[in-house]
Structures are given as C-alpha cells and as structure tokens.
Amino acid sequence: EVQLVQSGAEVKKPGEPLKISCKASGYSFSNYWLAWVRLVPGKGPEWLGLIYPGDSDTRYNPSFQGQVTISVDKSITTAYLQWRSLKASDSDTYFCVRAPVATSGAVGYFDYWGQGTLVIVSS
Amino acid sequence: EIVLTQSPGTLSLSPGERATLSCRASQSVSSNYLAWYQRKPGQAPRLLIYGASSRATGIPDRFSGSGSATDFTLTISRLEPEDFAVYFCQQYATTPDTFGQGTKLEVK
Numbered sequence: 001e002v003q004l005v006q007s008g009a010e011v012k013k014p015g016e017p018l019k020i021s022c023k024a025s026g027y028s029f030s031n032y033w034l035a036w037v038r039l040v041p042g043k044g045p046e047w048l049g050l051i052y053p054g055d056s057d058t059r060y061n062p063s064f065q066g067q068v069t070i071s072v073d074k075s076i077t078t079a080y081l082q083w084r085s086l087k088a089s090d091s092d093t094y095f096c097v098r099a100p101v102a103t104s105g106a107v108g109y110f111d112y113w114g115q116g117t118l119v120i121v122s123s
Numbered sequence: 124e125i126v127l128t129q130s131p132g133t134l135s136l137s138p139g140e141r142a143t144l145s146c147r148a149s150q151s152v153s154s155n156y157l158a159w160y161q162r163k164p165g166q167a168p169r170l171l172i173y174g175a176s177s178r179a180t181g182i183p184d185r186f187s188g189s190g191s192a193t194d195f196t197l198t199i200s201r202l203e204p205e206d207f208a209v210y211f212c213q214q215y216a217t218t219p220d221t222f223g224q225g226t227k228l229e230v231k
Binding site: 012039040044045046047061101106107108109110111112113115116 | 133154156158160162167168169172173179180211213215216218219220222224227
C-alpha cells in the first residue's frame with residue numbers, strides 16, 4: 001500500500017527556518033516524482049516544486065523559486081520541504097503528493113497524497 | 124495558461140440522486156489530460172479520475188468522467204452519504220498545470 005506520511009504541525013515565528021518531511025512507503029521511491037502542494041482557499045491546489053528521487057532532479061514553480069528548497073534522502077525514502085526564513089504568508093497546509101506522470105516538462109496529476117502538514121507562522 | 128471554470132459553484136442534492144459536475148476549459152485540453160479530485164474537510168484530496176475518464180485505484184464505479192477538448196463532466200450515478208464534499212478538476216496538458224475553483228456538493 002502506497003503511503004505518504006508527513007511530519008506534524010509546526011508553529012513558527014517570522015524569519016525562522018523550517019524543514020518538514022514526507023516519508024514514503026509501499027512503492028519504488030526512486031522511480032516516481034514527488035511534489036509539494038498547498039491548497040489555496042477558493043483557488044485550488046498550487047504546486048511549489050517537485051523532485052525525482054532517483055537523481056534528485058528538482059523543479060520549482062516560478063512563483064516559489066528561491067522561496068523554498070525541496071530535497072530527498074533516498075536511504076530513508078523521505079522528501080523534505082524547507083524554508084530559510086518564514087513569512088506570515090507561508091501559513092498554510094502543505095501536502096506531499098506522488099506525481100506518477102510528471103516529466104521534466106509537466107507536473108501531471110497526483111495519485112497519492114500525504115495527510116498534510118499545517119504550518120502556522122505568527123509573531 | 125488554461126483557465127478551468129467549474130459549475131455549479133454549489134450543488135444541493137439528496138443521497139441516491141445523480142450528480143453532474145462540469146469543468147470547462149478556456150482552451151482545448153490536449154490528450155484529455157484532465158483529472159478530478161475529491162476533498163473532504165480535514166482530509167487530503169483524493170484522486171478520482173485521470174485522463175478524463177479513467178478511474179483511479181479503489182474508486183467506486185459510481186464515479187465516472189467524460190468529455191473532451193474544453194468540456195468535461197464528473198458524474199456520480201447514485202450519491203452516497205460519503206460523497207458530499209468539494210470536487211475540483213485539474214488540467215495537466217499544458218504548463219502550468221491549473222485547477223478549477225471547485226464545486227461543493229452538499230446535502231439538500
């Protein structure tokens with residue numbers, strides 16, 4: 001059974017760093033792109049970036065380029081999303097998702113989702 | 124980018140009824156690269172349909188997708204109590220992938 005299990009909720013102050021995780025199991029981790037997505041109320045999901053664990057090829061949504069960093073540790077089949085300096089506008093629930101048909105040119109649909117990690121950034 | 128417009132915004136029906144949700148694209152979605160998702164409060168979204176008409180793993184056959192080019196439909200043949208949720212569509216034919224704003228399916 002494919003599972004994506006994310007780390008727990010975080011409450012941070014503006015300017016603080018943060019790294020959240022997504023532990024994958026039940027499939028060949030190296031062979032599927034993983035993406036990070038946030039759900040924007042009234043607008044639908046928005047992907048921040050995605051990574052191919054096999055070779056760590058990473059692509060970012062231009063809207064988030066430079067704002068976040070995505071990485072993986074293949075040895076523990078875990079993906080990460082990190083911020084160097086959080087802003088209040090980063091407050092949201094972030095989902096890790098598997099993107100089975102993603103390529104270097106397109107994201108595709110998301111067939112499995114993590115449970116979400118709530119990030120609250122407040123002074 | 125392709126803009127997806129879903130209608131209606133809210134659909135009020137009773138269990139056992141048939142639900143028809145629409146997703147209209149501002150330009151043709153090539154290869155019918157369109158997906159539908161379901162989202163319930165406090166839960167992660169769930170993929171229902173990809174490729175406009177292919178059901179995802181484990182999705183009951185009361186859910187069906189149809190359409191092509193700019194007009195797509197998600198049909199739920201007989202509503203079960205657990206089907207009342209928000210549904211949104213996604214096109215992944217053209218970068219950037221875009222999503223519709225969602226249709227809320229509520230109990231009448």
